[in-house]
Amino acid sequence: MDIATERDGDAGTRRRLPPQERREQIVNEAVRFFAEVGLEGNTRQLAKRLGVTQSLLFKYFATKEELLEAVYEKVYLGRLSSDWPDRLTDRSVPLRTRLLAFYTEYSRLIFEHDWMRIFMFSGLAGAALNHRYLEHLGDVILEPVLAETAAVASGTRQPSMEDIWNLHGGIVYIGIRTHIYGLPAPEHPEEVIASAIDKYLAYFGVSEI
Numbered sequence: 001m002d003i004a005t006e007r008d009g010d011a012g013t014r015r016r017l018p019p020q021e022r023r024e025q026i027v028n029e030a031v032r033f034f035a036e037v038g039l040e041g042n043t044r045q046l047a048k049r050l051g052v053t054q055s056l057l058f059k060y061f062a063t064k065e066e067l068l069e070a071v072y073e074k075v076y077l078g079r080l081s082s083d084w085p086d087r088l089t090d091r092s093v094p095l096r097t098r099l100l101a102f103y104t105e106y107s108r109l110i111f112e113h114d115w116m117r118i119f120m121f122s123g124l125a126g127a128a129l130n131h132r133y134l135e136h137l138g139d140v141i142l143e144p145v146l147a148e149t150a151a152v153a154s155g156t157r158q159p160s161m162e163d164i165w166n167l168h169g170g171i172v173y174i175g176i177r178t179h180i181y182g183l184p185a186p187e188h189p190e191e192v193i194a195s196a197i198d199k200y201l202a203y204f205g206v207s208e209i
Contacts, residue, residue, distance in 0.1 A: 023060050026050065027070045034071060035114040038121040043067065072129040075118050079109040080140070088144045095152055095206060099145070099197045103171050104190055110172065111189070116179035142168060154205035167200045 017025070033046050043064050047054040061067040084105075088098050110116065122130035142164045149159040171193055178185040186192045201207075 019060075026057065026060055026067075027074050030067055030071050031074055031114050031118070034068075034121065035117040039068070039118075039125050068129060071118070072133070075115055076129070076133040077136070079115070080137075081105070085140050085144055088141065089148060091148075091151070095148055096197060096201055098148070099201075100194055102141075103193050103197065107171060107175065107189060107193060111175035111178070111185075113179050116175050120176070120180055137168075149201075149204060149206070152204075152206050154207075157204050159204055163200070163203075167196060170196050 029050050030046060033041055033049060037045070043057055043061075044054050046067075047057045050057070057067075061070065084102055087093075088102055090098065110119075119130065119133075138161075142161065145167075146159055146161055146164050149164070153159060174186060174189055174192055177183045
């Protein structure tokens with residue numbers, strides 16, 4: 001069945017899909033496609049998988065780059081909650097509680113096959129969308145975490161952006177080892193995340209509970 005039509009109930013007839021619904025189907029399949037074959041996969045292969053002509057694909061996305069932009073929006077930006085920056089900087093809540101809430105929610109969104117594989121493929125390819133995502137993540141999530149850690153740190157150690165990336169990268173690696181390396185996932189990933197956060201905060205003398 002091509003993506004332009006679908007079966008309508010028991011009658012076995014086909015109805016033409018609205019353009020927005022058809023576009024969404026293309027994007028969803030493109031996510032699965034690029035996660036499987038990498039960003040070098042071409043639009044001819046994708047069109048064949050979708051059961052449509054390449055010209056129909058270009059009706060919705062004029063270039064492969066435009067399609068990758070839609071994948072970027074779907075896989076990356078679509079998984080960042082708009083209220084995370086406010087919640088991360090709410091000092092009425094202990095920093096440990098804020099970090100644990102964020103990374104618990106974030107890990108549930110990214111610890112899955114398509115996100116991890118597209119992230120790794122785009123990183124290996126030096127793709128701009130990967131760089132843009134990391135830059136955006138740094139601006140809206142990691143910079144606030146740095147400021148919040150500095151505000152409660154005690155002693156001579158002061159956090160740097162490198163420290164924040166080490167925390168973040170260590171948590172993301174939980175998903176990488178499962179979906180990229182095929183190793184078993186931790187039985188209780190939330191406990192691994194909590195342990196990483198506790199070690200991070202302890203390093204800077206943060207004793208909040």
